[in-house]
Every structure is written in structure tokens, then in C-alpha cells.
Amino acid sequence: MILITGKSGQLGWELRRALAPLGPITAVDATELPLEDTGAIRRVIRKLRPTIVVNAAAHTDLDNSEKQGELAMAINGAAPAIIADEVKRLGGGLVHFSTGCVFDGVKKSAYDEGDPPRPASVYGESRLAGEAGVRGVGLPHLIFRTNWVYGVRGKNFLRATLETAAAGLPLRESNDQRGAPTWSRLVAEATALVLAQTGAAQRPDALEDYGGTYHLSAAGETTWFEFARAILQRAPAPLRAYEAQVMPLATREGPLRTRRPANALLDCTKFTETFGFALPDWRESLDLVMEEW
Numbered sequence: 001m002i003l004i005t006g007k008s009g010q011l012g013w014e015l016r017r018a019l020a021p022l023g024p025i026t027a028v029d030a031t032e033l034p035l036e037d038t039g040a041i042r043r044v045i046r047k048l049r050p051t052i053v054v055n056a057a058a059h060t061d062l063d064n065s066e067k068q069g070e071l072a073m074a075i076n077g078a079a080p081a082i083i084a085d086e087v088k089r090l091g092g093g094l095v096h097f098s099t100g101c102v103f104d105g106v107k108k109s110a111y112d113e114g115d116p117p118r119p120a121s122v123y124g125e126s127r128l129a130g131e132a133g134v135r136g137v138g139l140p141h142l143i144f145r146t147n148w149v150y151g152v153r154g155k156n157f158l159r160a161t162l163e164t165a166a167a168g169l170p171l172r173e174s175n176d177q178r179g180a181p182t183w184s185r186l187v188a189e190a191t192a193l194v195l196a197q198t199g200a201a202q203r204p205d206a207l208e209d210y211g212g213t214y215h216l217s218a219a220g221e222t223t224w225f226e227f228a229r230a231i232l233q234r235a236p237a238p239l240r241a242y243e244a245q246v247m248p249l250a251t252r253e254g255p256l257r258t259r260r261p262a263n264a265l266l267d268c269t270k271f272t273e274t275f276g277f278a279l280p281d282w283r284e285s286l287d288l289v290m291e292e293w
């Protein structure tokens with residue numbers, strides 16, 4: 001059985017769909033498995049006895065993580081190791097998702113897995129602690145770091161942009177942060193392909209040959225400003241006109257308090273060389289997402 005946490009999140013929902021052909025799935029939300037509660041994590045995993053846990057749950061709000069540092073550290077920093085510990089006792093494996101916010105974003109080129117993490121926010125620190133916790137337990141595992149995740153479901157930049165345009169409100173987006181918008185569905189489908197290819201859904205110890213940390217994001221790069229314009233270019237007629245009104249902004253002029261990495265680009269060469277495929281350019285996915293929207 002595959003246990004998916006964060007079942008209603010952007011990624012969690014897509015994982016429920018993409019992993020369905022691999023075997024029975026149980027998906028849980030924060031009420032069923034509150035990650036700040038160590039006892040609950042242990043109880044739920046002991047009761048459900050999953051072969052693999054796919055942990056898509058996290059305290060994902062960067063700004064709130066600054067204010068709720070202890071909670072962010074419990075959910076993002078401590079919980080992954082507790083999950084890993086319980087899964088290890090069952091002889092299972094863990095797929096854990098993390099973020100490029102473990103880097104400070106000052107590097108000029110895309111970050112690869114060998115770059116030393118240096119978080120610039122409480123959020124990034126909590127995610128880095130979570131990764132270290134999983135590695136420390138020493139079970140068969142994969143850690144996928146991704147960035148700029150969006151889709152038609154959940155709270156994300158694409159939906160916020162379309163809603164702001166529909167409300168006729170001003171859109172000012174930073175033009176000095178670089179990243180690759182990554183469709184939640186493709187991260188989920190890449191996870192499914194990896195689990196199928198390696199046979200890990202049935203034999204989690206297969207991950208021992210592949211285990212470790214991988215960067216997994218769309219190809220290409222853009223800025224939030226250009227991404228907003230690209231979204232509106234692909235929107236239906238009344239919203240499309242709004243594209244010309246999107247204004248560029250320097251991050252330091254913007255409303256967000258927490259520091260985001262100026263360079264959020266992830267080098268996915270290790271993933272591609274290991275598993276033999278890559279996520280396409282972000283524009284190709286955006287075409288599909290906007291058709292679906």
C-alpha cells in the first residue's frame with residue numbers, strides 16, 4: 001500500500017491520481033495525520049503499515065513559516081524523520097519532497113545536488129532539517145527537490161494571477177527572480193514513473209540502488225513577471241487583454257517579506273541520467289494547463 005500525505009495539496013492530489021496504477025493507495029490530510037504530532041504519526045503509520053510513504057505534506061507558506069517557526073520546524077523539520085523511522089521499522093521506503101529554498105539563490109547558474117545548501121529563510125532551514133532527518137534514518141528513500149509548483153488546483157501563482165486579472169486588480173510581478181514553473185501533475189507523474197521503473201512500489205529496497213536526492217523541475221527559465229504574462233497570453237479573451245497591464249517589479253519593491261531565492265533554477269541532469277527522462281520546457285506544460293483551466 002502507498003500512503004500519500006497532503007492529499008488535498010497541489011501535489012498530493014496529483015499523486016493520488018498518478019500513483020493509482022501502482023497499487024492500493026491511502027491518502028491522508030492534516031486532520032487524519034497531523035505532522036506536528038509525533039504520536040499521531042507513529043500511530044497512523046503503525047496502523048496502516050504502508051510499503052511506501054510519499055510525503056507531499058508540508059508547511060508551505062514561506063511568510064507564515066517566519067512567524068510560526070516552531071510549527072514549521074515540527075512539520076517540515078522533524079516530521080519527515082519520524083515518518084522515515086516508522087517506515088524503516090516496517091521495511092518500507094519513503095519518497096519525500098523538498099524545495100530549492102534550501103539554497104540562498106545567489107549562484108548565477110542552476111543549482112545541482114552537489115551545491116552546498118544555505119537557506120535564507122526559516123522555511124528553507126526547516127526543509128533542510130527535514131531532508132537531513134530522512135537521510136539520517138538510513139532507509140531506502142528518494143528526496144525530490146522541486147520549485148515554482150503550480151496547476152489548476154490549490155493555492156498557486158497561476159490561479160492567483162488569473163483571479164487578480166478577473167477582479168481587475170493591478171498585477172505587479174517581480175522580474176528579477178529566475179525559476180522554472182513546474183506543473184504539479186508532471187512531478188506526480190515523474191514520481192509514478194520512477195516507482196514503476198525501479199519496482200519500488202512492490203520492493204521498496206529497490207530504492208537503495210537509486211536512493212538519494214534529486215532535483216526535479218521543468219526545463220527552461222523565466223521570471224514571475226514573464227510567467228504572469230505567459231499565463232494571461234493563454235487565457236480566454238477577456239482576461240487575455242490584461243497581459244499588457246502586468247507591470248515588472250524589483251523584488252525589493254514588492255510586498256513579500258520573506259526572502260525568496262533570486263535564482264530558483266534547479267539542474268536536473270542527475271535525475272535525467274539516472275531515470276532516463278526529463279520534464280519538458282515550462283511553456284509546453286503551461287499550454288496544457290491553460291487548456292485544462
Ligand SMILES: NC(=O)c1ccc[n+]([C@@H]2O[C@H](COP(=O)([O-])OP(=O)(O)OC[C@H]3O[C@@H](n4cnc5c(N)ncnc54)[C@H](OP(=O)(O)O)[C@@H]3O)[C@@H](O)[C@H]2O)c1
Nearest residue numbers: 006009010011029030034035057058060097099146147149
Ligand atoms: N508549491 C510550490 O511552489 C513548491 C515549491 C517547491 C517545493 N514544493 C514542495 O512540494 C511539496 C508539495 O507542495 P504543494 O505545492 O502540493 O503544497 P500545498 O498545496 O500547500 O499542500 C500542502 C499539503 O500539506 C498539508 N499539511 C499542511 N500542514 C500539515 C500538517 N500540520 N499535517 C499534515 N499535513 C499538513 C496540507 O494539508 P491540508 O490541506 O489538510 O491542510 C496540504 O495538503 C511540498 O513538500 C513542498 O514544499 C512546493
